[in-house]
Amino acid sequence: MNWDVAVIGLGAMGSAISYYLTQQGARVVGLDRFAPPHNLGSSHGQTRVIREAYFEHPAYVPLLQTAYRNWEKLEAESGDSLLLQTGGLMLGKPDSTLIQGSRESAERYSIAHEILSQQEVMSRYPAFSLPADMIGLNEQRAGLLYPEKCIASYLDLARRAGAEILTNQPLLNWQREGSGFVLQTSESSLRCEKVVIASGAWTGSILPELALPLQVTRQVLYWFETPKPNPFAIGQFPIFLLEYGPDEFLYGFPDQGEGFKIAQHLPGRPQDPDQLSQSVEPAEIEQMTEFLARFFPALGSKYPAKLSKTAVCMYTNTPDGHFLIDRHPEYESLWLVSPCSGHGFKFASALGDVLASAVLADRPAPELDFFRLARLRV
Ligand SMILES: Cc1cc2nc3c(=O)[nH]c(=O)nc-3n(C[C@H](O)[C@H](O)[C@H](O)COP(=O)(O)OP(=O)(O)OC[C@H]3O[C@@H](n4cnc5c(N)ncnc54)[C@H](O)[C@@H]3O)c2cc1C
Secondary structure (H helix, E strand, O other): OEEEEEEEOOOHHHHHHHHHHHHOOOOEEEEOOOOOOOOOOOOOOOOEEEOOOOOOOHHHHHHHHHHHHHHHHHHHHHOOOOEEEOOEEEEEOOOOHHHHHHHHHHHHOOOOEEEEOHHHHHHHOOOOOOOOOOEEEEEOOOEEEOHHHHHHHHHHHHHHOOOEEEOOOOEEEEEEEOOEEEEEEOOOEEEEEEEEEOOHHHHHHHOHHHOOOOEEEEEEEEEEOOOOOOOOEEOOEOEEEEEEEOOEEEEEEOEOOOOEEEEEEOOOEEOOHHHOOOOOOHHHHHHHHHHHHHHOHHHHHHOOOOEEEEEEEEEEEOOOOOOOEEEOOOOOOEEEEOOOOOOOHHHHHHHHHHHHHHHHHOOOOHHHHHHOHHHHOO
């Protein structure tokens, strides 16, 4: 069989792209080295933040608006609950990257938000203890996504629309043949006209000729037991980002039944994706309990706070922290989408949609100009 498009990697990006390709009538084969959703890449750990007043750059906001619409569409089609709006608090000094950037995006795109003083944050959300020089930007529409369920829903719908989904079948190598490509997997040889590489942390090794400037890092997630009454409960506690030092962030989620989930958002230690271990060191746990003591006195009665579980995941970072989405410089029908520097999940529903159209029309998507490879080549 000659496929129209082969999608390599079926995590956040690949599952969404596979679905959108099938919606446009393409014959799609998707393959993954594991069986998504799994906990060996970048898309596991129960929850992902979604927010619209994007501190990273206002250029992301139109895509985010598409993403919100498309997540809601996925919920309707799958019948599953995938997105929970909890409100979102951005916390930091008034001149911090987080507060200034979120404010700029919110004002430019008229995104509903309010600015709260340190005292207002602490009286509205008693779980927090903030230094006097911090303020909050509260974004009503922010919330969380359930990543494993999102991926499973996209894959299920893609399969039902005719996509062939091959799991536990890594791509071993690929080559150009005629107007298309031949892909060698661990079990078969596939022919296709176009390829989308959505292989996350493994992208650099699939495209070694591009010498992509990507750094894969190890990122730890922590869940801590919560007290009763629970100020981290859904309805009383929002998703948050907190900039505690220049470009150093904590972020967290309301308790989903397994405790208060918190993590650092900054590139962790370099990680070989084939050697990812789920074990977490005592010194890492101690560092996180120190953050808890500093910003979350509600856990103080149990201090040292009781850890209920951890997980380890990977970021694929570009040098400027923005995404890398482009065509292969030599082969225009080979697309690359994945290195999302630790903030890509929320965009998967929009990127899948936009890219499916671009791939099938053989033309670049103007919405994605900001993410092209050339900017990293200077
Ligand atoms: C701890 C953590 C927290 C995060 N928090 C947020 C957040 O709150 N909000 C947010 O928006 N984003 C967040 N992100 C980022 C977001 O989760 C990622 O950008 C996104 O999930 C990456 O999706 P992906 O499809 O690129 O990678 P993945 O979902 O990892 O998918 C890549 C797939 O490719 C497969 N693959 C690799 N090599 C091959 C091969 N040779 N053949 C076949 N298949 C292959 C892998 O098995 C994998 O399934 C977070 C990331 C981490 C790690």
